[in-house]
Amino acid sequence: MDIKKVYMGRSVEEVVRLLGEYENKAKVIAGGTDIVIALRNKVIEPELLIDISKVEELKGIKEDEEYITIGSITTFTEIVESEIFQSNLYGLHKACKMVGSPQIRNKGTIGGNIANGSPAADSVPPLMALDSIVTLLSIEGTREISLEDYYYDSIKENELLVNVKFKKPKDNQVLTFAKLGLRKALAISRLTLSSFIEFDDNIITSIRVASGALAKFPMREKEVEDYLLGKSLNEETIEGAIEALRNSMDERLKGRPTLPYKRIAISTILREILEEALVFEKGVKAW
Ligand SMILES: Cc1cc2nc3c(=O)[nH]c(=O)nc-3n(C[C@H](O)[C@H](O)[C@H](O)COP(=O)(O)OP(=O)(O)OC[C@H]3O[C@@H](n4cnc5c(N)ncnc54)[C@H](O)[C@@H]3O)c2cc1C
Missing domain, CATH: 3.30.465.10 (Uridine Diphospho-n-acetylenolpyruvylglucosamine Reductase; domain 3)
Incomplete structure (x- = not known):
C-alpha cells in the first residue's frame, strides 16, 4: 500500500470539506474490511484516506x-x-x-x-x-x-x-431474510432474499421482496410481489411465487452458467423467507 496521507476525521463537516477539496483523490475508510483489500491490490490509489471510524x-x-x-x-x-x-x-x-x-x-x-x-x-x-x-x-x-x-x-x-x-414497522408487518452461501461462515453470499410483508386477516396487503446476487445489484423482485399481493400464504402460493421468481430469473440471467444452480437454490431461500413470514403471521413462535 502506498498511501500519501491518512487523516483521522473528527466531524461530518470536516470530512465533507476534505472530500470536496480533494475531489476524486480522497477516500473514506470506515471498518476497512473492503477498502484495505482494494488498496492492497492497488485497485484504488487515493492521495488521502479519511478515517471516519471515530466520527x-x-x-x-x-x-x-x-x-x-x-x-x-x-x-x-x-x-x-x-x-x-x-x-x-x-x-x-x-x-x-x-x-x-x-x-x-x-x-x-x-x-x-x-x-x-x-x-x-x-x-x-x-x-x-x-x-x-x-x-x-x-x-x-x-x-x-x-x-x-x-x-x-x-x-x-x-x-x-x-x-x-x-x-418503523407496524405490528402486522414482518421482515424476513435468508442466505445461501458457498461456505457457511466466511462466504460472501451467493444468494440472498428478504421480504417485508403486511398481513391483514391472513391476506398479504403489502409486500416488498428484494434479492442479492441475482443481478448486477441488489434489486426488488416485483414479479414475486405482484404474484403474492392479495393472496394468503400457503403451499400453493409459495410454489407459485417460486415459479414467478424463476420466470423472471430466466429472462434476466439468460445464458449465464450460474442460472441452473440459481434456479434450484432460489426455491430453498424463497420458501424459507415466506415460511418465516407465515410463522410470524400465525403467531406460532414468540418473536
Ligand atoms: C473475509 C471477509 C468476509 C466478508 N463477508 C461478508 C459477508 O458475508 N457479507 C457481506 O455483505 N459482506 C462481507 N464482506 C465485505 C465487508 O465486510 C462489508 O461489505 C462491510 O460492510 C464493509 O464495511 P467497512 O466499514 O469495512 O467498509 P470499508 O472497507 O471501510 O469501505 C468500503 C467502501 O465504502 C466506502 N465507504 C465506507 N463508508 C462510507 C461512508 N460512510 N460514506 C461514503 N463511503 C463510504 C469506502 O470509501 C470504500 O470504498 C466480507 C469481507 C471480508 C474481508
Whole structure:
C-alpha cells in the first residue's frame, strides 16, 4: 500500500470539506474490511484516506415516532446486539449475524456495505425490502435517495453516506431474510432474499421482496410481489411465487452458467423467507 496521507476525521463537516477539496483523490475508510483489500491490490490509489471510524455523528441507531435511523458507521455487531432488530425486524438481525466472521462483523459497517456497491452485500436486501432511504452529504448539500434507486444514481466521489433510515414497522408487518452461501461462515453470499410483508386477516396487503446476487445489484423482485399481493400464504402460493421468481430469473440471467444452480437454490431461500413470514403471521413462535 502506498498511501500519501491518512487523516483521522473528527466531524461530518470536516470530512465533507476534505472530500470536496480533494475531489476524486480522497477516500473514506470506515471498518476497512473492503477498502484495505482494494488498496492492497492497488485497485484504488487515493492521495488521502479519511478515517471516519471515530466520527460521533455517524454512530448509532436512533428511533423517533416515524423512523429508525442507522448511522453509517454502525457495525454489524451493533445491529445484531440491538433490541430494535428483534421481533418483526428480525430479518435485519439475521442478515447482519450471517456476515463473514466475528472479526468482520465487529469492524464492518452498514455504510461500508452499501457504499461498496457489491451485488452480494448482505444488509442491502432487507434494507431495500424496508424501502430504506439513504442520506448523502457533500459540500453541495444533502440528498436523500431510496436505496432502490441508489444503484442507478450511486454515491459520488465527494459524498459521505451519513445514514440509512426506514419507517418503523407496524405490528402486522414482518421482515424476513435468508442466505445461501458457498461456505457457511466466511462466504460472501451467493444468494440472498428478504421480504417485508403486511398481513391483514391472513391476506398479504403489502409486500416488498428484494434479492442479492441475482443481478448486477441488489434489486426488488416485483414479479414475486405482484404474484403474492392479495393472496394468503400457503403451499400453493409459495410454489407459485417460486415459479414467478424463476420466470423472471430466466429472462434476466439468460445464458449465464450460474442460472441452473440459481434456479434450484432460489426455491430453498424463497420458501424459507415466506415460511418465516407465515410463522410470524400465525403467531406460532414468540418473536
Ligand atoms: C473475509 C471477509 C468476509 C466478508 N463477508 C461478508 C459477508 O458475508 N457479507 C457481506 O455483505 N459482506 C462481507 N464482506 C465485505 C465487508 O465486510 C462489508 O461489505 C462491510 O460492510 C464493509 O464495511 P467497512 O466499514 O469495512 O467498509 P470499508 O472497507 O471501510 O469501505 C468500503 C467502501 O465504502 C466506502 N465507504 C465506507 N463508508 C462510507 C461512508 N460512510 N460514506 C461514503 N463511503 C463510504 C469506502 O470509501 C470504500 O470504498 C466480507 C469481507 C471480508 C474481508
